[in-house]
Amino acid sequence: MKAGGLRVRPHDFPNPWTVSNHRLWDKIFLASCVIGVSFDPLFLYIPIVDDDKKCLDMDQNIKNIALVLRSITDFAYILHLYFRLRGAMAISKDLGLSIFTGLPWSYLIIDVLAILPLPQVIVLVFLSKISGSKSLTARKFLSLLLQLQYVPRILRIYLSAKEIGKTFDSLTRRVWVRGAFFFFLYIIFGHVFGALWYFYSIFRETKCWHIACRSTPGCVPSPFDCRGNNPMKNLTYLINEFWPVNPPNSTVFNFGIFEDAIESRIHGRKDFLMIFSRSFWWGLKNLSSFGQNLDTSSDPEEILFAVIISILGLLLFLYLIGNLQTYMQLAITKSEKARRKISTKKPEIDSYLSNHGLPAHKKTVIMRYITRTIKKDRDFDIRHLFSLLEEHATDHGQHKSETFAAWVTKILDMKKRERNITAEQKTELWISKNGIPDDIRQKITSFVRLTLQEGEDVDIGHLLHVLPSSLGMSIKKHLCFPMLKKVPMLKNKEEFVFETICKYLKPVIYSEKAYIFRKGEPLDMMLFITQGAVWTFGSSTSPMDCLREGDCYGNELIEWWLRLRPKSTSISYSEFPISAVNLKSHTKVESLALMAIDLEHALSNCWS
Structure with a gap:
């Protein structure tokens, strides 16, 4: 497709879900997603048991709280979708394309699935209106939908956290973001499993009631809804007498992993704080132990529930440990790098301080600050730093209200800003000299800027060495x-x-007036000149010439390979073509070299 005369491919279309200028809103939205996912399990605490009547009821307070909180967080999702779709419309308008072109459908589908008001519909429509045997099915359906909707809602949190993490300058902070996300998953799954344990324990008890009813003549099984009639008035006595649930009797009915909930009667109380804390502790405890202490019954659903707890507990544990190991390795590597840098610079620092007769207390302050600066991965030139300090001390003086360390900090920050600006200017100059297209230009400048923000130096003269391989x-x-x-x-x-x-080309730089080839030497590479001028001279048949940007030298090497190819002869320096001229740089020369051995590999793989 074309826009404004330029061909626009789908992957070139900016992603409005990841390109955002509303950083504050992104953080607010992430917080609302976390809050929403944390409150969703409240819907599972709505059912309660009336022990006296042996029927199921709903906790109206929890129902109202869950509905209000879910609706508030859903409003944040609506705003998020509005901002993203508005961004997509603006991008498509600028490019003169349809909004559906390049729209990230995977992001959009995730957000739509996450915002569907499934719990509200089930609670307000199904649980309040469906009666009969379908009432139990509706409650189970609520549980299933809530669990399925957790996938897009947690995935949305992961994507938002990932995008915010990209804005951090430090790799260590990005590792912390990943670690915080997995720790959040650990806590939230403990919360969810605890709520499911409470929810399913109610249905295990009602299953016991159904069995008791079927074993009693004249009793017709019903959903045991407190809003309707119980199947028999004496069913409460029958259950308490012959199908005991307090305490449970596993020889009569095996409650499995829900026995503790049945015996403690937590779903027969209205003390929500006690119910929540007991359920949350059960979920977190069994997630941490990978479900090893779960003694299940023969019920397939119960066994599947225990298996999921075991697998998720193990996976989250592995991710947390892996993230911790990554952080420790980064910390050790950073500490060792700082130690080596300090030991390298210390003699120069000591010599300078001693030669300039600085007071002992200022030596201590400077050394302490320089050590802290190096540990923060900030680099500087010792000689330039102290000459700058002397200049400021002479011309401007140190402000009376600021400490010497704070004064040094300002000087270092100013030097870092100057260095970064200079590096960015050199990058722009290199891009301009080489006529780099805008799409590649933006990627180069972004990479250089991020590298400088990380505290690392960028050698502009050898830019191709430091750029990512795909960009290079x-x-x-x-x-x-x-x-x-x-x-x-x-x-x-x-x-x-x-x-x-191109995969085999290597960047090479020659200083001014440097010999590249001498007449009579083996011509062991092809040279592609990107910047500068090269003299060619010494030939008896050709006059002196000058090679410039866009010229290449060494075509004889391809002819040599074509002659060698049918013979399948191994490479030998004696078989290389000989340079018929001298090649000498007139100015600084930037070039890309293709060595003979690399040329053989490249052409062998693609020549037909």
């Missing part, structure tokens, strides 16, 4: 495709041949 490949293709197409033996070749060659 894009730059090589942009720089070398035109030159490769000018090579006579490659003119009619497919683009994948050029791409294969």
